[in-house]
Amino acid sequence: MKIEKDVLKMIQELSDAPGASGFEDEVVNVARTYAAPLGELKEDFMRNLYIYRKENSGNKPVVMLDAHSDEIGFMVHSIKPTGCIRFIPLGGWSKNALVSDKVLVRNAKGEYIPGIIASKPVHFMTAAEKANPSMEISDMVIDIGAVSYEDAVENFHIRIGEPIVPATKFEYDEAHDLMFGKAFDCRIGCAVMLEALRRLEGKELPCDVVAVLSSQEEIGDRGCKIAVNNVKPNIAIVLEGCPADDTFAVGYAIQTAMKKGPMFRHIDVSAICAPRYQRWTLDLAAEKGIPVQESVREGGGNNASVIQTSLLGAPAVVAGVPVRYIHSANGITTNFDFEATVQIVVAMLENLTPEVIASF
Numbered sequence: 001m002k003i004e005k006d007v008l009k010m011i012q013e014l015s016d017a018p019g020a021s022g023f024e025d026e027v028v029n030v031a032r033t034y035a036a037p038l039g040e041l042k043e044d045f046m047r048n049l050y051i052y053r054k055e056n057s058g059n060k061p062v063v064m065l066d067a068h069s070d071e072i073g074f075m076v077h078s079i080k081p082t083g084c085i086r087f088i089p090l091g092g093w094s095k096n097a098l099v100s101d102k103v104l105v106r107n108a109k110g111e112y113i114p115g116i117i118a119s120k121p122v123h124f125m126t127a128a129e130k131a132n133p134s135m136e137i138s139d140m141v142i143d144i145g146a147v148s149y150e151d152a153v154e155n156f157h158i159r160i161g162e163p164i165v166p167a168t169k170f171e172y173d174e175a176h177d178l179m180f181g182k183a184f185d186c187r188i189g190c191a192v193m194l195e196a197l198r199r200l201e202g203k204e205l206p207c208d209v210v211a212v213l214s215s216q217e218e219i220g221d222r223g224c225k226i227a228v229n230n231v232k233p234n235i236a237i238v239l240e241g242c243p244a245d246d247t248f249a250v251g252y253a254i255q256t257a258m259k260k261g262p263m264f265r266h267i268d269v270s271a272i273c274a275p276r277y278q279r280w281t282l283d284l285a286a287e288k289g290i291p292v293q294e295s296v297r298e299g300g301g302n303n304a305s306v307i308q309t310s311l312l313g314a315p316a317v318v319a320g321v322p323v324r325y326i327h328s329a330n331g332i333t334t335n336f337d338f339e340a341t342v343q344i345v346v347a348m349l350e351n352l353t354p355e356v357i358a359s360f
C-alpha cells in the first residue's frame with residue numbers, strides 16, 4: 001500500500017516537531033498548515049487547537065475527534081557547575097530507555113540545541129557500577145558540551161524551565177512499510193485526524209465534527225479537560241498511538257500487533273469504552289473489511305475517560321495506531337496501520353447518524 005508523498009510529509013513534520021507537554025506550539029503550527037483548508041480553527045491558552053469542519057450544520061449531533069499533540073519529554077531543572085543539565089521527566093519515561101539518547105534542549109533564544117543524556121564510560125565505573133549500571137532519572141544529566149555553568153548560561157543560553165525532547169528524526173522504509181521516529185504517541189493519531197478530515201472534505205455527513213489537537217495528555221489529560229467544555233460533544237472518537245505488544249506478549253495473548261490495524265480497547269485503567277458503541281465500531285469494521293484489533297488493557301489511560309465523564313458524559317471509543325516501543329525516543333509504526341485507522345474513522349463519521357448515536 002503506497003503512501004501519498006504529501007501524507008508522508010505531514011506525518012514526518014508532525015513526528016519531528018518538538019512538543020513536550022505544555023510546549024506544543026510547534027506541533028500546533030504544523031497542524032494549522034494542514035488543517036487550514038478543512039474548517040475554522042480556534043486555539044485556547046492551553047494550546048488546544050480546534051478544527052470546526054466547514055461543512056458543519058449546527059443542528060446535528062457533535063462528534064469530537066481527539067488526538068493529543070504533546071509528547072513525553074523533559075524539563076531543565078538546574079545547571080551543574082560542570083555545565084551539565086539536571087532534568088525532570090514530563091510524562092511516563094522508563095529510565096532504562098534513556099541513557100545515551102540524543103536530545104534537543106530549548107534555550108532562552110527559543111532554539112533547540114543538541115545534548116546527550118550522559119552515561120559514565122565503562123573505564124570509570126566501579127565494579128559495583130558495572131554490575132548494576134541502572135540510574136535514576138534524578139541522577140542523570142544532559143551534556144550539551146558546555147565546560148562550566150557560566151558557559152552553559154552565557155554561550156548556550158540554557159535556563160531552567162525549558163522543555164527537552166528526543167532528537168530523533170523521522171525515517172520511512174518504503175520497501176518494508178516501516179516508519180521510525182519519535183512521538184508517534186500521539187502524532188500518528190494527529191495525522192489520522194487530519195487525513196480523515198481531508199478525505200471527507202466537501203462531503204455531507206450525518207453528524208457535525210469538531211476535531212481537537214489536545215495538549216498535555218501525557219501529564220494528566222489536562223488539555224482535554226478544557227476542550228470538552230468548548231466542544232460539548234455528543235459522542236467522541238479518541239485517536240492514539242498505542243503500545244504494540246507483539247514483541248513482548250506470548251502468541252495467544254497478543255492484542256496489539258503491528259500491521260493488523262488499529263486497536264480498540266474494551267477497557268484500560270481509566271475507562272470502559274462505551275460497550276454498545278465499541279461493539280458497533282467492531283461490527284462496522286467487519287462489515288467494511290477494515291482490519292482492526294481489540295484489546296483488554298491491563299494498563300494505560302487516555303482522554304476517553306475525560307470525555308466520558310465530563311459535562312453530561314459522551315460515549316467514546318479509542319482507535320489506537322500500534323506503535324512499537326512507545327514512550328521512548330524511538331518507535332516503529334506503519335502506513336498499513338495508519339491507513340486502516342483513517343479508513344475506520346471515515347466509515348464511523350459517515351455512519352454516526354442521530355439514531356445510531358441515540359442507541360448507545
Ligand SMILES: [Zn+2]
Nearest residue numbers: 185186240241
Ligand atoms: Zn497517547
